[in-house]
Amino acid sequence: MKTPALEVARLVAARDLRLAFRKPSQLLQPLMFFMIVATLFPLTLTPEMSRLRDAAPGVLWVGALLSSLLALEFLFRDDAQDGTLEQFALSGQSLTWMLFAKTCVHWMLSGLPLALSAPIAAAMLGVPAAAMWSVVASLALGGFALSLVGAVTAGLTLGARRGGVLLSLLTLPLAVPILVFGAAATGRAISGDDIAGPMYYLGAIAVLGVTLAPLAAAAAVRIGLE
């Protein structure tokens, strides 16, 4: 009997989680990078909390974006190298659906831990405790959108021999709207304003990503496998 779609998603997710926990260094590297960036700013910029607070949204979001680029390289690369991505494409199941499951797991293992550890980084940057929930929420939602956009660009650079630089070049322009609205949400949270406006935009980008990115990623992966 052909495996039902939900079971396929569960199998893909379970496999990727199991692989990630057998290679924890790959998981921790982007997170460590983010924490290091956030730590270096108070050391180099100024110890004055009020000025750090002004820079906090920028530092947090640039750190998150660069760290997500680091994590993105691992999204399809290993699977493409050992031929398992080919088996995804030849399984007779929807490649779009399988890549969507993969991308969600990727976010769970990179964007979500980053968002959850952001309060530590934010505290060092003088973000008031009252704003922490909003900071976490904006980074989690923005990180999800970044993973979706990244799935498309990671798929597109599969065929490139040293795709790392190309991947960054392709992803950055697409990530700018997420960066702008995300930093706006975090900035408003820090100054105690309502963050609903920029969060709606982030949500809209994420929804657009959920509907379109897996389709584009699947098409890109099929080309990349040639």
Next chain:
Amino acid sequence: MLSVAGLHLWRGERHVLRGVSFDAAAGECVLLTGRNGAGKTTLLRAIAGLLDPEEGQVNWRERPARSTRDEFHSQLAYLGHEPALKGDLTGCENLRFSVGIRRTVSAGEIDAALVRTGAKDFADRPVRTLSAGQRRRVALAGVMLAGASLWLLDEPTTNLDADGQQLVATLIDEQLARAGIVVAAVHHSMSLARGTVRQLDLGAR
């Protein structure tokens, strides 16, 4: 059931496939031969739909394979150069995933297939600790389990010992007896007990 008509495929400046055509009915085996670089792998990948030919068509059950891709793929098992196994997972875990995404499979079935290909003893070790031949045996168990009517095998006997080569021949025989089709790229001819075996020499110009 499988019909390949006038495939032309270019890789960059090289004209690799120059009008390849053949038909294979149920229970038939087509052995692709030819020197290195003759296009055996390219042809297999083109049939599987991993490569887009510039010209020509692949038909499966009288319908173009391209337009019925998912259905075609669910009846196809492809064994490439790489055994397509995750090094950090055990052989058993690999099969549970790779077969599991295609069809519902029980642990007993996987065990039986692993015993059959002689991979049971090392199926609980991470694949990266296995030798190339052992990996191939795990991958062959995956092909067996896929429940596919069309097998595309790219040099299935590579890295296998004499016993393993015999195993591949037996597995192909059984697949043909089930009215399946096998298209295999091989370097030395294979002795198959039954079924129609045809050779397609890609090297001939």
